Amino acid sequence: MTAEHPSPDLSFEQVDPVYRAFIEDYLRLHGVDPVKFCKPLPGQDEMFFNAILPNYEFDSSISAFKFVESAMRLGEAYRQIAEGVFGGFDKLGTVLDFASGWGRLTRLLEQRLRPDQIYVADIYHQAIDWQVATFGVNGVHSAKDPAVFDHAGKHDIVLVGSMFSHLPTELFHQWLERLYRLVGPRGVLAFSVHDEAILPAGEVMDASGLHYLRFSESSSLDLDIYGMSYVTEAFVGAAIARLAPGLSWRRFPKGLYENQDLYVVGAPGVDLSGLTLASSPMGGFESVATLSNGDLEFSGWAIERTPGATISQVSVHVGGAPVLSVVPGIERPDVLKHFPGSANAPVGWSFRLSRDQAQAGATVRAHLQSSSGLTGYCYARAPEPATFTYSGWSRRALR
Ligand SMILES: C[S@@+](CC[C@H](N)C(=O)[O-])C[C@H]1O[C@@H](n2cnc3c(N)ncnc32)[C@H](O)[C@@H]1O
Incomplete structure (x- = not known):
């Protein structure tokens, strides 16, 4: 698949009935309606077609199951933030899924929150337009440059899943600062990174604490803005310290996806010292x-x-x-x-x-x-x- 030649959409009807039965059972165990969740996977979704599918030898049935599994793990992390910081989904105001892609999380969030509470943003404007049309959520078009990203909302949870894990140093700082400004007074910014513990063999961490490699799953994003980055906790801690003095923040190793660490930063005065967050086995x-x-x-x-x-x-x-x-x-x-x-x-x-x-x-x-x-x-x-x-x-x- 390339940006010019996307794959055809994958309908869950095309999934082997054995896997479909697994998927439906799995979703029901998590209190998720399979009919609502199993909307077709758009052929332009690079996360599915360029990352998950090749990882499972292009077997679309296994990959569809793995997609659902990954969405539920993401949902479990989100649930723990919603419950641990706010007391549950019913206590939440609006939330923003920044770098949402084609809405892996939205499929779940729309079953927990009203559509008008959910904001999604991505540099892929067609992904945002698809989510607005499909789920009725609020869409925001993002940009390469954080300075021109135009969104004035304040949100209880600003989640950024697997974007900081792809940013070079300057953009890491700029996006952190820009997105932190979208956190409401009782809210949190939660973002995932590749920790130095998973630095590929043969690579050496830079003295700065961020090591950037010029490749990614994206067939269209410029490698000056989106590659693979690996960070130390000291780097992230120093980046958070630049936002405001004395913020409460936590690192949850392997807290998001299979191998990414999750950092949660509170708005000024929000104490996260009691927040616990486990990874799904x-x-x-x-x-x-x-x-x-x-x-x-x-x-x-x-x-x-x-x-x-x-x-x-x-x-x-x-x-x-x-x-x-x-x-x-x-x-x-x-x-x-x-x-x-x-x-x-x-x-x-x-x-x-x-x-x-x-x-x-x-x-x-x-x-x-x-x-x-x-x-x-x-x-x-x-x-x-x-x-x-x-x-x-x-x-x-x-x-
Ligand atoms: C690995 S995908 C993760 C997608 C989604 N969070 C998920 O878990 O399925 C990274 C996403 O970051 C988005 N992205 C990259 N640069 C961005 C930017 N400057 N503004 C908004 N989104 C961006 C990409 O378009 C892509 O959808």
């Missing part, structure tokens, strides 16, 4: 084997990225009903390379189900239950008796 099935007695043995991996938390158990549901639970006890150092700089070691788990427990075609759902209070979910389908097979998608789900 991640994991997936990797194999299912049919044993000689016909039982099925499933195995998979999981990682808890929240410092100090652990995945205490994996509970297994078949067709929606709980069947058994296991404590993950296998070391999986091979998984760590996908989660560099993670506070906790990845773990493996396995369990057996008889054919009575898991008939062919049954949906098997593993709940990765964390001591943080959050749960991750992963899915497999019980195979036909004659097959002895990997579940296929899950090995790739390691990415």
